[in-house]
Amino acid sequence: MDYKNEKLAEEKVFKDPVHRYIHVRDKVIWDVIGTREFQRLRRIKQLGTTYLVFHGAEHTRFQHSLGVYEIVRRIIDDGFSGRAEWNDEERLVTLCAALLHDLGHGPFSHAFEKVFTLDHEYFTQAILTGDTEVNAVLRNVSPDFPQKVADVIGKIYPDKLVVSLISSQIDADRMDYLQRDAYYTGVSYGHFDMERILRVMRPDEEQVVIKSSGMHAVEDYIMSRYQMYWQVYFHPVSRSAEVILMKILHRAKHLHAAGYSFKYDPVPFQSFFDRSIELEDYIALDEHVLMTYFQWWRKEDDAILSDLCNRFLDRKLFQYAEFDPATEYRKIGELEQLFKEAGIEPEYYLVTDSSSDLPYDFYRPGEENERVPIYLQLPSGELRELSRSSEIVDAISGKRRTDHKIYFPEDLFEAKQEEQPLYKQILEMLRK
Structure with missing residues (x-):
């Protein structure tokens, strides 16, 4: 039997707290899971710094990737x-894309990307098509198979129905992370009736559509996602930890450019600082490497780098205050000046952060760059965009909620406010 259709002698299963069991029968899938690049995802947390708020949120991209694969396997x-609408020849490429869609995530994912101006989807495709173990497995299917999987993840694959299973307004990626993140954070917001949604999913020419009788299950899914973003993903304390993490990396990058002599030379970061990143450099970096360096950098002579590492590792996070840039735009400039007068570097200790700048996709059908909206399939076969039938979805479509915060080391000011009036003035201004 050719490798593409080869099955394992006995089905393998992963015990999973969300889906109960994850089933693997295809040898290609089993071999991909065993590659170095996929195993690396065990060392990348799914929710970045969120574990510092919800202590159970230690789950990984590895677990999530298996979950997305299992949902897609069940759908297909x-x-x-x-x-008739589904081409069974697309089964394996779809399963591989589901399993490998997050392969290129770096340590602490989006925060790391922002500091070094990286794109995890680019690196996912580079790992798939480069000189890697994953590529070697996929090439055994056919020479062009790695590129096909990369094209699905890059959303340029000719069969748009395949792409929609991995990336759309109602895809397997979201269905897994909502439930998985809810489970590990201990919240109830992310739960919805996935079994019902899977039963009413239908293949259409260019995307997955939903049988109209399943509309209420989809409404529940959308509201679950909305609540998870504001109660978990954009939690202000988690954002505080992410701010400090990014400032650590910014400081290390700045020191390297300035010729600072590190006690613990940041060899794994060298190519990231110099913008000369090779694929092997990227694959070799994970959260264990970062945390090791944070431990070492506690002892650096640079006071800022040492302090920021201590804060992150010991959870001595920045406090936050509400901030409206439309009416308080002058406040930041005044505070920066006061920070400098107090001998505190505002670049690292006075940070504004907006949740609207984070990856967040409201349901806004028709807007530029918006993914294809969800369609209901009526009994007549006609397709109708979801918000035209659902008052709940219509009420939140096109409405972007933004949230702005100022982050600052309140503990530093509180400790010295009695002896230094300037510190007290800064605190009063921040708390207004």
């Missing part, structure tokens, strides 16, 4: 297989 094998 239990729902789509044999239907």
Whole structure:
């Protein structure tokens, strides 16, 4: 039997707290899971710094990737297989794209990307098509198979239905992370009736559509996602930790450029600082490496780097205050000047952060760069965009909620406010 269709002698299963079991019968999938690049995802947390707020949120991109694969496997094998609208020849490329969609995430994901101006989807595709173990496995299917998987993840694959299973307004990626993140954070917001949604999913020419009788299950899914973003993903304390993490990396990058002599030379970061990143450099970096350096950098002579590392590792996070840039735009400039007069570097200790700048996709059908909206399939076969039938979805479509915060080391000012009036003035201004 050719490798593409080869099955394992005995089905392998992963015990999973969200899906109960994850089933693997295809040898290609099993071999991909065993590669170095996929195993690296065990060392990348799914929720970055969120574990400093919700202590159970230690789950990884590895777990999530398996979960997305399992949802897609169920959709295809239990729902789509044999239907005229679905091409069974696309099964393996879809399963591989589901499994590998997060392969290129770096340590602490989005925060790391921002500091070094990286794109995890670019690196996912580079790992798939480069000189890697994953590429070697996929090439055994066919020479062009790695590129096909990369094209699905890059959203340029010719079969748009395949792409929609991995990346759309109602895809397997979101269905897994909402439930998984809710489970590990201990909140109830992310739960929805996935079983019902899977039963009413239908393949259409260019995307997944939902049988109209399943509309309420989709409404529940959308509201779950909305609540998870504001209660978990954009939690202000988690954002405080992310701010400090980014400032650590910014400081290390600045010191390297200035010729600072590190006690513990940041060899794994060298190519990131110099913008000369090779694929091997990227693959070799994970959160264990970062945390090791943070431990070492506690002892650096540079007071800022040492302090920021201590804050992150010991959870001595910045306090936050509400901030409205529309009416308080002058406040930041005044505070920066006061910080400098107090001998505190505002670049590292006075930070504004907005949740609207973070990856967040409201349901805004028709807007530029918006993903294709969710369609309901009526009994007549006609497709109708979801917000035209659902008052709940219509009420939140096109409405972007923003949240601005100022982050600052309140503990530093409080300790010295009695002996230094300037510190007291700064605190009063921040707390207004």
